Amino acid sequence: MLSAVILGTGNLARHLFGVFSKTENVDVVQVVGRNERRLVQYFDSTHISTDFDTVKDADVYIIAVSDRAIGDVSRFLKNKKGLVVHTSGATEMDAIQTENRGVFYPLQTFSEERSANFRSIPICIEARKKESLSILQELADSISDKVHKIDSEQRKKLHLAAVFVNNFTNHFYLIGEEICASAGLSFDLLKPLIRETAEKVQSMSPAKAQTGPARRNDTISMEKHLTLLKDQKQIELYTLCSKAIKEVYEKKL
Amino acid sequence: MLSAVILGTGNLARHLFGVFSKTENVDVVQVVGRNERRLVQYFDSTHISTDFDTVKDADVYIIAVSDRAIGDVSRFLKNKKGLVVHTSGATEMDAIQTENRGVFYPLQTFSEERSANFRSIPICIEARKKESLSILQELADSISDKVHKIDSEQRKKLHLAAVFVNNFTNHFYLIGEEICASAGLSFDLLKPLIRETAEKVQSMSPAKAQTGPARRNDTISMEKHLTLLKDQKQIELYTLCSKAIKEVYEKKL
Structure with missing residues (x-):
């Protein structure tokens, strides 16, 4: 069982929360985001917080915010041992300001109105440490049949x-x-x-x-x-x- | 019951033959085309001919050839009483050289390898005579749920x-x-x-x-x-x- 924190409250964050909630071997222990109105929808299902200084401990921290905020959000996780990943196609892995970092990029267009079938969505993973790549592989396999190891240039x-x-x-x-x-x-x-x-x-x-x-x-x-x-x-x-x-x-x- | 002759042996001609063959109120009495190799596939199902001077009598003549050949093919039908239509999106109705003329344009991309579900394909019809438009409506309704009356400019x-x-x-x-x-x-x-x-x-x-x-x-x-x-x-x-x-x-x- 992997524990995960989702940071962000946009479309992708919401879709990821939805699919991980239905997955047996992943436990989303918290959703953190500044937008209180969007955060309350998770109130019944997991811990929520608007304060990035109160992030719980977890195996994986999934940053699903706008590209330019990735670095800033990652700074709040500097003292965490777990793996920190972003979900952006256009951003280098090294935009993340923690040692144990990676990327978890689902290649799809997500919108509020439409549901997503993750099993057919390619998930492109990358990690700095070999053991972290295994964790990402496990996380991605739990929701998708199409997991690809892809570096930042690709x-x-x-x-x-x-x-x-x-x-x-x-x-x-x-x-x-x-x-x-x-x-x-x-x-x-x-x-x-x-x-x-x-x-x-x-x-x-x-x-x-x-x-x-x-x-x-x-x-x-x-x-x-x-x-x-x-x-x-x-x-x-x-x-x-x-x-x-x-x-x-x-x-x- | 409407009788029809299909003139042409390309992708669209083949798809139209296929769908009309399964339609109770349309009888494809002949397929005419120069390409003998492509014509033989219809041998067991209807009359075939490589000679445009031997076109049988029918209610509707469906010209499904390349845009620039429409006029030439239609000249062979000058003495026919039935309605002559082409199937081209880019060609004016008046490219047809007979009095009783119209257009039967299925808005879709057809290929050899893929089957087509005509019921969901829009069919755009146009005719010079009012009574011919009714015939086209009947013909189109028999295979599609999306029949639109559209003029040449549209x-x-x-x-x-x-x-x-x-x-x-x-x-x-x-x-x-x-x-x-x-x-x-x-x-x-x-x-x-x-x-x-x-x-x-x-x-x-x-x-x-x-x-x-x-x-x-x-x-x-x-x-x-x-x-x-x-x-x-x-x-x-x-x-x-x-x-x-x-x-x-x-x-x-």
């Missing part, structure tokens, strides 16, 4: 890749919605296509899944599309993405 | 929106795969995130679902990301997408 690149497939992709969903709206059409029309586009690459490489005017260098269709766009950013994005796709397939010829 | 914009949420999004999956590879990591790591990103906007607006460094104008993270990229096109795409996202949320402030 994790930074993984986070960058995630920006492309999540943040930028979501922005294209927004553009899709705006174009639909400009034609008096509902965004609902695009939803099955959005879903299938994501499902397709679960079993097929993106290179193979690529279709469309840019893929087949159909300049007439692309020019027609550009005349339909009014927004300057959308025009630039259309032009640049089409060029990028064209280049990929020109290289292959 | 359909062009819808197709453009589809390019953003499908073609361009898929290219970002490819970039994600390339960045992972550059760090010695498997694309598999990104798959749950790709899936969840698409699932999220099924019930949440893209504007609300947006997260990431650009969304919160975190210039430090964005600069760090840019130093990790080596490919010039990826740098340009990262910069432009980040700017576009930033602008959306600046407007909202």
